[in-house]
Amino acid sequence: MGVVRNATLEAWMKESGYSSNSLAEAVNSAVGELTGNVGGLDGSSVRDWKAGRVRWPKSATRVALEKVTGLPATALGFVPRGRAPSSAPAPPPEDPVERRRFLAAGTALAAAAATPASGSHRRIGKSDVERLQCRFDDIVARDHRHGGQSGIEQKAAALADEALALQSSGSATQRVRAYVYGCAAAFRSSAMWAAIDGRRYGDAVTHMREAQALAEMAADPTIKFRIWSHAGTLYRHMGRPSEAIAANDVARNLLITRRDPMFACLGHARQAACYGLTGEATAVQRALGHAQDALDRADPGLARPAWMTAVSNGAELESLALAAHLSLGKFEQAESHAHRSLALLRPYMQRDRALNIARLARAQLGQGEIDPAVATAMSIPPDVVARHPRVTVTIGDFSLKLRTRAASSALTRAWDAYAHAHLKNIA
Structure with a gap:
């Protein structure tokens, strides 16, 4: 029997917005998390999957792929060794409405399965x-x-x-x-x-x-902190800094910030980003100083939730300092924090890395460094820009400010051509 193309995987990738290269990168990162060694896939590896030349990936790769997609390998069209591939055509991509109904039904079934029959005594x-x-x-x-x-x-x-x-x-x-x-x-x-x-x-x-x-x-004060801290971020992105500051104050006054200075660090850093929106440069510096002091006092070996990873090594503090200084128009300081954040971010933090590279381009542009700014913006893979709304908005803002600052520049024309060809959502 000839090679059967894996149309199921192709349909999933199209629906989920993955190119062959970006899926390879995501699986490599997941392999690294599972084994400690980043995987060695590239775009051609994924193209081999789609073409049906590889019907059943190796075990570590397969587990990593399932971790990325949230689906078993068989649901992605792969066939275990020793089993003949189906000659039936792959099903079409799921309708989004049907997918939501399926998720809802799955949740209901899980709840029903979890409910014991009459007379049972599950503990x-x-x-x-x-x-x-x-x-x-x-x-x-x-x-x-x-x-x-x-x-x-x-x-x-x-x-x-x-x-x-x-x-x-x-x-x-x-x-x-x-x-x-x-x-x-x-x-x-x-x-x-x-x-x-x-x-x-x-x-x-x-x-x-x-x-x-x-x-x-x-x-639980830990999860309360996360929710109120997220609330501050929500209001900040909605352009409501007063409410953002109030929500952050709730988070900063929880008992967990006194038990573990690492939480205090995040609270102060997010407050600095809020003060950046209000233009309070002195308050920004004071909040960032408190955040750094708290980070210095925190025990690096203490067990913390997974969502605190970027806080524990200082990456989140640098990222929020970057956002605050960018809001203040202090572009030189913003660029400095951008470089430090990019050095500290873990390899698998793809969204944060792309966002901070976009902010770095904006900081360089603010200093009149058009050539490096354009090169920095172009270094973000187009599919990453398309996948992450905050990256899309930041690159869109960069594009607008570039045209305003240097409308007749050859670099601006080069950027416009690049954006038109590769960044349809901001061109």
Whole structure:
């Protein structure tokens, strides 16, 4: 039998916005997280998958691909060794409405399966909480790679519902129930963050309110901090700095910031970004100074949630300092923070890296360095710009300011030609 093309994988990639190169990069990063050694795939490897020349990837690659896509390899059109490939045509890409119905139905089925039959005595315990925590860490890892995709938002919201369904599936101690509510709040806060990152602010507000209620039932200061800190970011991106500062104040005054200065660092740094919007340069410097002091006092070896990774090594502080100085028009300082943030960001934090490169281009342009600014902006892969709404908006702002600053420059014409050819969403 001849080679059968994997149309199922091709359809999934098209629907999810992946090119062969970008999927190879995502899988390589996932292999690195799983094994400690980054994978060696390139675009030709993925093209071999699509062409059907590779019917069943190696085990580590296959597990990493399943981690990236959230689907088993067989659902992506791969065929285990020893099994004949189906000659039937691959199904067409899912209709988005049907996909949402499927997700909703899946959540309902999971809830039904979790509910014990009459007379049964299921006990909810530590292993259930650990399972939910592992799935939360996976959502955080997906966010680092892919940013505010609607699929991440939907998955996180569905997992929050699954955690709540678990509550009614059996008996548990008060402490375990609090942990489960905390997991539900964490999932809902991730849905909130994905919506913020995707600039779907109305959805983010809805997730925020549900997350806040769940966090109260959990009585967990760590997840409360995350939700209120995200609320500050939400209001900042909505252009409502006063509410952003108030929300950040709630986060900064929680007990967790006194127990662990790393949380205080994040609270002060996000406050600095808010002050940047209001043009308060002195307040920005004061907040960044407090953030650095807190980072210096924090114990680097302390166990923290996965979403604090970029805070623990200083990358998030540099990123927020970059945003604050960019808002103030202090472009030289912004460029300095951009370079430091890019040096500290982990390789798999693709969204944050692309966003900070776009901000770096804007900082260089603000200093009149048009040639390096254009080169920096062009260094972001076009598919990454298209996938991440905040990167799209930042590059769009760069493009507008470049035309305003140097309308007749040959570099501006070169940028316009590049944007027209590769960046359809901002050209």
